[in-house]
Amino acid sequence: MMKPDFYRQPVAWTGRIDGTDEELLRWHQRVTPVNLLTGSLPSLKPHQQGVAFLGFASDEGVRRNKGRVGAAEGPAALRTASSNFPVHFDGELILADVGDVICKDDLLEEAQQTLSDTVLTIRKAGYLPVLLGGGHEITYGHAHGIYQHLRVRKRGEKLGLLNFDAHFDLRMKGEEGSTSGTGFWQLAQDCKLEGAPFYYLALGIQANSNTQQLFRIAGDLDAQYVDADAFHLQDKALLHAAIGQFLRDVDHVYLTIDLDVFSAAFAPGVSATAYNGIRPDGLFLECYRNILQSGKLAGIDIAELNPSLDVDNRTAKLGAALLFEMISNLHYH
Known part of the structure; x- marks a missing residue:
């Protein structure tokens, strides 16, 4: 059930207008705001696809995890950075913006439940949820909503969780509850x-960013990971083998990209920068496109953008470029 106190209705996207001919259009001219409290997503025609942008304006999980706050402003920055993109996708694709789930009065668990329910609504309407973060506490609510949808379908489908991240985010919950680092541990407990x-499967893991306990928990849960060295040393065979096998093992994929997986030179606007993070280069794009083109995408989010720490909107532009790649290579169920 949508909780009005945790929801902020969408506003129209704006940007440059070169004309109204199809070849002159930009994203902001194709995005339709949909207030989920008063309306619903437009019905999709057979074989038509739709994307629903949803912000998660929260950094309460980052605060609880003792990180630098500011990611609650990430959704607005990602929209601004994406608005002027030229339209290079099928004219039949529907783009909708359904507003933001917000974290009110530090009530993160309630915000995550609202996020989960909203993702379920999007999936039931046949749309791909494209979530704009927000701290990495976005993972638990987003993936939980996809799990809910699969349970409603009752087809025994397997969901794979794929995370580009320097961190496992497998911390156990403490006294404060959920944080930006507990999402995958919480999902593992739900599965149990x-x-x-x-x-x-986590891609881009840094040994200097994860304790021995986190590596042990990953082993106990049979979590798979490829460390950042595979990207630095251009180990294409290892990366493609890990991703390919993972995609074969599951029916659907939840994909999350924590922007702190990238080198601070490309992503300075995050809570925890990585001087030796991976580069958003050709090797990364090969891996990313393989996932996007698998036809198994059930949801995607961009996490940890902190505009207050950004330099020349560099991180926002990187996150937006990842959204552009996603729309350009869209294949989902």
């Missing part, structure tokens, strides 16, 4: 309660 398999 449901008797469901836990499929998790």
Whole structure:
């Protein structure tokens, strides 16, 4: 159920206008605001696809995780950085913006439940949820909503969780509850309660960003990971093999990109910068496009953009470029 106190209605996207002919259009001319409290997503025609942008304006999980706050402003910055993109996609694709889920009065768990319910609404309407973060506490609400949708369908489908990140985000919950670092641990506990398999692949893991305990927990959960060295040393075979096998093992994929996986030279506007993070280069794009083109995408989000720490909107532009790649290579169920 949508909680009005945790929802902010969308506003119209704006930007440069070169004309109204199809070849002159920009994203802001194709995005339709949809207030989910008063309306619903437009019905899709057979074989038509739709994307629903949803912000998660929260950094309460970052605060609880003792990080630098500011990511609550990430959704607005990602929209601004994306608005003027030229339209290079099928004219039949519907782009909708359904507003933001907000974290009110530090009530993160309630915000995550609202996020989960909103993702379920988007999936039931046949749209791909494209979420704009926000701290990485976005993961638990987003993926939980996809799991809910698969349970409603009752087809025994397997969901894989794929995370580009320097961190495992497998911390156990403490006294404060959920944080930006507990999402995948929480999902693993849910899977255990449901008797469901836990499929998790993390790409870009840094040894200097994860304790021995986190590596042990990853092992205990049979989580798979490829460390950042595979990207630095251009180990294409290892990367493609890991991603390919993971995609074969699951029916659907939840994909999250924590912008702190990238080198601080490209992504200074995050809570925890990585001087030796991966580069958004050709090797990364090969991996990213393989996932996008798999036809198994069930949801995607961009996390940890902190505009207050950004330099020349560099991180916002990187996050927006990832959205442009996603729309350009869109294949989902």
